[in-house]
Amino acid sequence: MTEGQSKVVFWVGTLTSAALFLALTVDTHREFDRLTNADALDEQVVAGKRAFEARNCNDCHTILGFGGYYAPDLTRAHARIGEEGIRRRLAHPEQVFRASYRKMPQQRLSAAELDGMVRFLRWVDGIENNDWPPQDSERAWKRSTERLLAGGLLSPGAALLKQESCLQCHALGAEGERIGPRLEWIGGRRDAAYVAEFLEDPQRQQPGTTMPAYGHLSKGQRQMIGELVVSLAARGRVP
Amino acid sequence: MNYQSQRVAYPYFVVALLLFVAQVLLGLFLAFSYFFTLPQGFVDVFPFSTARAIHTNLLVLWLLLGFMGATYYMVPEETGRELASPKLAIAQLVVLTGTGVVAIVGFLFGWTQGRPLLEIPRPLDLLVVAGALMFLGNVGATMLLARRFTVTQGSLLAGLVFLAVLYLFGIPFYRNLATDWYYWWWVIHLWVEGAWELVTAALVAFMLIHLTGVERRVVEKWLYVELGLFLFTGIAGTGHHYYWLGTPRYWLWVGGVFSALEPLPILLMLWDTFRAEREGGRKLEPRLTWTLLIGMAVLHFVGAGLFGLAHTLPQINYYTHGSQVTVSHGHLAFYGAYVLVNLTFFYFAIPRLRALPGGRFRERRGQVGFWAASFGLVGMSLAFSVAGVLQSYLERMRGEPYIVSQEPIRFWMLLVFLHGLLVLAGAAIIAWDLLTLRSPPDEAARGAAPAA
Numbered sequence: 001m002t003e004g005q006s007k008v009v010f011w012v013g014t015l016t017s018a019a020l021f022l023a024l025t026v027d028t029h030r031e032f033d034r035l036t037n038a039d040a041l042d043e044q045v046v047a048g049k050r051a052f053e054a055r056n057c058n059d060c061h062t063i064l065g066f067g068g069y070y071a072p073d074l075t076r077a078h079a080r081i082g083e084e085g086i087r088r089r090l091a092h093p094e095q096v097f098r099a100s101y102r103k104m105p106q107q108r109l110s111a112a113e114l115d116g117m118v119r120f121l122r123w124v125d126g127i128e129n130n131d132w133p134p135q136d137s138e139r140a141w142k143r144s145t146e147r148l149l150a151g152g153l154l155s156p157g158a159a160l161l162k163q164e165s166c167l168q169c170h171a172l173g174a175e176g177e178r179i180g181p182r183l184e185w186i187g188g189r190r191d192a193a194y195v196a197e198f199l200e201d202p203q204r205q206q207p208g209t210t211m212p213a214y215g216h217l218s219k220g221q222r223q224m225i226g227e228l229v230v231s232l233a234a235r236g237r238v239p
Numbered sequence: 240m241n242y243q244s245q246r247v248a249y250p251y252f253v254v255a256l257l258l259f260v261a262q263v264l265l266g267l268f269l270a271f272s273y274f275f276t277l278p279q280g281f282v283d284v285f286p287f288s289t290a291r292a293i294h295t296n297l298l299v300l301w302l303l304l305g306f307m308g309a310t311y312y313m314v315p316e317e318t319g320r321e322l323a324s325p326k327l328a329i330a331q332l333v334v335l336t337g338t339g340v341v342a343i344v345g346f347l348f349g350w351t352q353g354r355p356l357l358e359i360p361r362p363l364d365l366l367v368v369a370g371a372l373m374f375l376g377n378v379g380a381t382m383l384l385a386r387r388f389t390v391t392q393g394s395l396l397a398g399l400v401f402l403a404v405l406y407l408f409g410i411p412f413y414r415n416l417a418t419d420w421y422y423w424w425w426v427i428h429l430w431v432e433g434a435w436e437l438v439t440a441a442l443v444a445f446m447l448i449h450l451t452g453v454e455r456r457v458v459e460k461w462l463y464v465e466l467g468l469f470l471f472t473g474i475a476g477t478g479h480h481y482y483w484l485g486t487p488r489y490w491l492w493v494g495g496v497f498s499a500l501e502p503l504p505i506l507l508m509l510w511d512t513f514r515a516e517r518e519g520g521r522k523l524e525p526r527l528t529w530t531l532l533i534g535m536a537v538l539h540f541v542g543a544g545l546f547g548l549a550h551t552l553p554q555i556n557y558y559t560h561g562s563q564v565t566v567s568h569g570h571l572a573f574y575g576a577y578v579l580v581n582l583t584f585f586y587f588a589i590p591r592l593r594a595l596p597g598g599r600f601r602e603r604r605g606q607v608g609f610w611a612a613s614f615g616l617v618g619m620s621l622a623f624s625v626a627g628v629l630q631s632y633l634e635r636m637r638g639e640p641y642i643v644s645q646e647p648i649r650f651w652m653l654l655v656f657l658h659g660l661l662v663l664a665g666a667a668i669i670a671w672d673l674l675t676l677r678s679p680p681d682e683a684a685r686g687a688a689p690a691a
Binding site: 001002003006007009010011012013014016017018020021024025027028029031032035036038041046049050052053054055056057058059060062063064065066067068069070071072073093094097100101102103104105106124127128129130132133134135140 | 282
């Protein structure tokens, strides 16, 4: 190789790479707003970021995989432990990590900083980052929902009952809450078609009820729930 | 040493070496914190984050001071004239060291910018910029006054200017975390895989020319090719940090392809070092400089090239990103690429600054120090990689909670700590040796003979 050729290698290599890099940088900027939900990036989120930086959280925790490796990655913290979980850890680390072999320092955050931090982590949670980290992968939990639903084909109504969180208001056996009527009691008075129609818009049949509408379910799905509810009926004991 | 002003390099080397030892001490504390449970009261006062900030900032500060000292040593010889202003060089050392000390004391009291590796508070950033400008002004003026430009010197100056300009991207506050990380890498990645490579390639070329007697033309021709490859792979290779932070999908391709090529320039550098040794046709003295140069080329290739390649492909990085695997690569790469370049240059320059005959010195302690530090570092990196693979498997693939996946890692962190003790011993021996270098016994006797 002559000296001239080596100069060509240098300039061509450097300039192509730099040109590509700068062009993609410009394009990336065009995409950032969409990928990071920039419209949700308000002053409170920014205040949270400032509090996060003022406490140097990032030298123990990683976020988006960057930072210290001493404590969990915070990219999906909001999805993983929720707002309350974040608040409790920030306000009382000495209690939350009492039994843990790794401690977190007391951060002495003001109420506003605490709110900001929660909002910041919620905003980070929404960043579209090619589905990272894998343990909190949206694609993975969607797949497991699909598996659950496939298993639910054996009892499609039961799967829907679970998916729609009906037991948050209705009791079934020893499970669930007593805000609405017990599911076993419904089938004694109503048939499947009635239940299916009721689900679409409860107000039509019972004006003033607190039961939410399930119009987002297909007619077939509502029918399946109706059939399940009717099959649960505790016959002969109608209140 | 042919020029009086080269002497200003020496205080830079001294400060750099002391900070190096301090950096390793802090590192030991970090490894210790992974293995032992520190009490809450202690963590509240001196958290891991503060120790880590000091550990990494000391690393950057001492490497940069080393580079700057090396530059001040090299520029007079390359340009054939004294430095424009030796006094300014000393003032700059005071400014930068002072800034470093204030920053570290500030960290202890929670004064921080809060972004890893860029923790220095913004007001102090201005002092860093002032220090950098003093440096570039001084070096630039020397080169301009001399009106003599060489490729080696050009690579050095380009690297240093590039380095200073990139630092500016780390100063603003970014509202959007994704944008923040995007430019954070302009400093962190483009420094270590762009600017710093230019600087070290220049320093290595300079030493090769002086040590082997290989013709400058030949060394500089390969320097062009190496630098071209470094920048070609390194600049767009920044993409491997952009996979998971909220950027478009094409970065997976760009980052993957360019970083897969990144070991190439290092391989060329490795080959170039061996070739220069073979073709130099000179008895290579002192041997320690050679041990260091070859140790540097090999560990640079393994740590930066192979360990880096092992987890930069997106399919693998998806699981290893932000785990101890990264830490393993980081430690070996920094040691191989930059710590050893600095130490090699110190061993090259200090005997000459001390006017030891033939640039020769007693090598035993230095050899012991090099092997202790290197064995320690390789052992540490291997322990980190086992920890990282465990973590990736348990946390990322099995979906265990973070803290569950950290439990089996604690043992490997104990091993890191133990190897760290070896690194500390090596670093301390090297620092002490460099500060007290003497001529070998035969050389000393010959020097003393006429007087007797």
